[in-house]
Amino acid sequence: MKSAPFDYVRPRTVAEASALLAQAGVNAAAIAGGQSLVPMLNLRVAQVDLLVDLSRLDELKAVGETSENLQIGALTTHAAIEDGMIPDPFGGLMRRVASTISYRAVRNYGTIGGSIALADPAADWTGCLIALGAVVRIGGRNGAREQAVEDFVQGTYSTSLGPGEVILGFDVPRSDAPLRCGFAKVARKSGAFANSIAYVVVQGRGGLVTVVLAAAAPRPIVLAGAARHLASGVDSEDALRAAVADDLKTYLPDADPYETRLHISTVVRAARDMRTQT
Amino acid sequence: MKITVELNGAKVVHDVEPRETLADFVRDRCGLTATHLGCEHGACGACTVVVDGQVTRSCLVLAVMCDGRSIDTLEGLRNNPAMEVLRKHFHECHGLQCGFCTPGMLIMARDILQRLPGPDANTVRHELSGQICRCTGYTGIVKAIVAAGQELARDTPNG
Ligand SMILES: Cc1cc2nc3c(=O)[nH]c(=O)nc-3n(C[C@H](O)[C@H](O)[C@H](O)COP(=O)(O)OP(=O)(O)OC[C@H]3O[C@@H](n4cnc5c(N)ncnc54)[C@H](O)[C@@H]3O)c2cc1C
Ligand code: FES
Ligand code: FES
Numbered sequence: 455m456k457s458a459p460f461d462y463v464r465p466r467t468v469a470e471a472s473a474l475l476a477q478a479g480v481n482a483a484a485i486a487g488g489q490s491l492v493p494m495l496n497l498r499v500a501q502v503d504l505l506v507d508l509s510r511l512d513e514l515k516a517v518g519e520t521s522e523n524l525q526i527g528a529l530t531t532h533a534a535i536e537d538g539m540i541p542d543p544f545g546g547l548m549r550r551v552a553s554t555i556s557y558r559a560v561r562n563y564g565t566i567g568g569s570i571a572l573a574d575p576a577a578d579w580t581g582c583l584i585a586l587g588a589v590v591r592i593g594g595r596n597g598a599r600e601q602a603v604e605d606f607v608q609g610t611y612s613t614s615l616g617p618g619e620v621i622l623g624f625d626v627p628r629s630d631a632p633l634r635c636g637f638a639k640v641a642r643k644s645g646a647f648a649n650s651i652a653y654v655v656v657q658g659r660g661g662l663v664t665v666v667l668a669a670a671a672p673r674p675i676v677l678a679g680a681a682r683h684l685a686s687g688v689d690s691e692d693a694l695r696a697a698v699a700d701d702l703k704t705y706l707p708d709a710d711p712y713e714t715r716l717h718i719s720t721v722v723r724a725a726r727d728m729r730t731q732t
Numbered sequence: 733m734k735i736t737v738e739l740n741g742a743k744v745v746h747d748v749e750p751r752e753t754l755a756d757f758v759r760d761r762c763g764l765t766a767t768h769l770g771c772e773h774g775a776c777g778a779c780t781v782v783v784d785g786q787v788t789r790s791c792l793v794l795a796v797m798c799d800g801r802s803i804d805t806l807e808g809l810r811n812n813p814a815m816e817v818l819r820k821h822f823h824e825c826h827g828l829q830c831g832f833c834t835p836g837m838l839i840m841a842r843d844i845l846q847r848l849p850g851p852d853a854n855t856v857r858h859e860l861s862g863q864i865c866r867c868t869g870y871t872g873i874v875k876a877i878v879a880a881g882q883e884l885a886r887d888t889p890n891g
Pocket of ligand 1: 646792
């Protein structure tokens with residue numbers, strides 16, 4: 455289990471990293487925490503000529519808060535979020551999600567930027583950031599651009615990231631009304647990639663509701679029917695189950711009976727979790 | 733590529749290949765074989781070491797990425813006070829059989845007791861879910877860590 459040989463550089467700026475990543479004829483890849491890329495290189499499911507180490511770029515570490523949003527640098531680790539090193543104006547949702555990702559030694563290195571760039575269908579941050587309406591900031595040779603995480607993640611290991619582009623960070627909008635966030639996930643073993651993850655985000659009483667189901671399809675699914683039910687104020691879990699079942703017929707027509715029950719149950723548990731948040 | 737690290741308290745300079753993992757670096761270049769390699773893809777925890785105070789899977793980081801950092805392997809923690817207490821309880825509670833997982837277990841156990849002093853058995857089990865032991869069935873390991881946590885909390889009531 456050794457990677458094929460490659461060259462390694464440690465650029466000092468994002469501009470330098472972009473230029474290195476965009477070189478014609480060189481198969482270059484960025485590395486942040488390495489918690490996904492190193493095993494992929496060792497298993498030789500990924501092969502590169504050049505590894506561009508982003509992990510010491512201060513530009514990607516900035517964390518800030520305005521009245522409008524929370525800015526999270528791409529290099530922010532799962533462990534830093536778990537430990538409350540960044541603000542979490544989402545009722546502790548991000549802390550709780552972080553603490554369930556893999557194992558502590560992996561969380562000490564794995565970054566939120568690397569997780570979104572990889573776009574593993576079972577990753578925890580994609581669904582979470584989509585549920586919170588986050589925007590990804592991307593830097594490249596032609597300046598910076600922004601895109602909703604929902605549009606950035608396009609499928610299994612597939613994003614809109616172009617040659618030479620680097621994720622700088624994320625802007626997560628804050629709402630005026632207090633947020634109530636719920637989350638539930640099922641994995642065969644704590645720390646393993648999940649089989650189903652659900653997020654429920656409610657803005658204020660009777661406000662906007664977002665329900666996201668992840669690890670069920672190549673990219674997270676926004677469940678419109680379940681959200682409509684939760685926004686209606688009707689307090690019935692049976693009705694919620696029916697609404698999710700309808701959503702699944704639309705978005706996951708090939709789900710088998712086990713998957714259908716699994717996904718319904720994570721959404722119901724996420725909604726229960728949301729109700730316990732005051 | 734030349735890297736400089738502080739390995740178990742001593743400055744070490746070595747030429748490494750960029751593809752070399754930290755695990756291969758400490759074992760093959762530096763001859764420190766307490767760090768074991770089980771799965772080499774992040775699943776078993778046998779390779780756990782400490783880099784800049786943080787538990788690290790040495791099979792998942794490249795040696796070049798650790799340039800300028802400080803690395804502790806189990807060899808370097810021989811006289812660490814928490815490690816002495818942990819070793820005693822692993823011995824008394826039958827926390828090991830073949831010993832393959834033990835270096836990673838001890839390093840992770842020390843990290844758990846630092847972050848979550850005096851943990852109960854459930855907490856220990858949860859925190860240990862990334863460390864695989866093929867022999868013991870974990871009961872002795874969990875008991876040992878809980879007992880070590882109680883002893884350390886008793887001796888240092890204010891942390
Ligand atoms: C045993 C194990 C279990 C795991 N379980 C889970 C789990 O349950 N849930 C989960 O979500 N994750 C899980 N992970 C993955 C973990 O969260 C990774 O850390 C994460 O997916 C990738 O982050 P990284 O910083 O390590 O990225 P790297 O491995 O360094 O890079 C991953 C990819 O992202 C690219 N990249 C990295 N940073 C940037 C950037 N700033 N801009 C552009 N491209 C970039 C790289 O080129 C590469 O293609 C697990 C990992 C392991 C080893
Ligand atoms: S050898 Fe590193 S986690 Fe298994
Ligand atoms: S004692 Fe043999 S693997 Fe744990």
